[in-house]
Amino acid sequence: MDVFPLQIPGFMVVGTDTDVGKTFVSAAIARQLTAEGVRTGVYKPACSGSVADESTGQPCWQDVELLRQAIGATELPTERICPQTFHAPLAPPVAAEKEGRQIDETLLLEGVRWWESQVEFLIVEGVGGVLCPLSSQQLIVDFAEKLQYPLLIVARAGLGTINHSLLTIEVLQQRGLTIAGLILNDVDPELSDESRLSNAEQIQKWTSVPVLSFVPFDWQSNLLRYQTQDRIDWRQLSQDLL
Numbered sequence: 001m002d003v004f005p006l007q008i009p010g011f012m013v014v015g016t017d018t019d020v021g022k023t024f025v026s027a028a029i030a031r032q033l034t035a036e037g038v039r040t041g042v043y044k045p046a047c048s049g050s051v052a053d054e055s056t057g058q059p060c061w062q063d064v065e066l067l068r069q070a071i072g073a074t075e076l077p078t079e080r081i082c083p084q085t086f087h088a089p090l091a092p093p094v095a096a097e098k099e100g101r102q103i104d105e106t107l108l109l110e111g112v113r114w115w116e117s118q119v120e121f122l123i124v125e126g127v128g129g130v131l132c133p134l135s136s137q138q139l140i141v142d143f144a145e146k147l148q149y150p151l152l153i154v155a156r157a158g159l160g161t162i163n164h165s166l167l168t169i170e171v172l173q174q175r176g177l178t179i180a181g182l183i184l185n186d187v188d189p190e191l192s193d194e195s196r197l198s199n200a201e202q203i204q205k206w207t208s209v210p211v212l213s214f215v216p217f218d219w220q221s222n223l224l225r226y227q228t229q230d231r232i233d234w235r236q237l238s239q240d241l242l
């Protein structure tokens, strides 16, 4: 496996599934770093599932919009944040095929390399869960292996998350990847259930990967460290893992 280490620190934000809050969490981290005065970049290797822009009616990609807003780069072209966008809400290579296109393997990595000369810290968001196909040649976990960034795993807060979290951790550990921690994210208060009270403790019982944070539904400020509620120093955390 070729590796593609960048000269700037960062995290790759991966998920236990699609719709678990990777963009929500990536944007929160990027916003915090930007507010702290750290020149921060955001990148997503491919994005599928367009929506109509409210004002223009033109197709846009919500992940890209939220990531762009998080770093306050209103003029930055979509291609810098995500060079390969597709309309259908499907795994990227499947969405690409529907448009008679293919994922450009080189561009996946060239796109991330561009950020190296632009910023001090980079947040890379995955697509779907870690075994989601990114192209016809590779899964998200393969891309993570090339990138060599420490991983932040976003998982749903509610029932089912112990299994999804441990499965994800097992796959990443089998690849020898560095996991910075797991973030439990409350995506839907309707799914409220009593497992929320014991999930973090159970995950900690079965793995040494730390639960870094619990993100309440609609949380609009910086993520807080689980249990202590301290501010998370993302740069320090990434440095500690080198």
Ligand SMILES: Nc1ncnc2c1ncn2[C@@H]1O[C@H](COP(=O)(O)OP(=O)(O)OP(=O)(O)O)[C@@H](O)[C@H]1O
Residues within 6 Å of the ligand: 015, 017, 018, 019, 020, 021, 022, 023, 024, 025, 063, 126, 127, 128, 129, 185, 186, 187, 188, 215, 216, 217, 218, 219
């Ligand atoms: N803590 C939260 N509170 C309220 N809404 C949330 C929270 N986290 C996520 N959401 C919402 O849940 C939905 C899914 O979140 P998000 O788009 O971040 O998932 P994702 O893991 O990035 O999905 P994808 O695989 O498509 O990239 C979005 O509508 C988002 O605004």
Ligand SMILES: C[C@H](N)[C@@H](CCCCCC(=O)O)NC(=O)O
Residues within 6 Å of the ligand: 018, 019, 046, 047, 048, 049, 063, 088, 089, 090, 091, 092, 126, 127, 128, 129, 131, 132, 133
């Ligand atoms: C359409 C979704 N929102 C997402 C793709 C998720 C694919 C999941 C495939 C699977 O694991 O079955 N796209 C994206 O993150 O750009």
Ligand SMILES: [Mg+2]
Residues within 6 Å of the ligand: 022, 023, 024, 063, 125
């Ligand atoms: Mg997303």
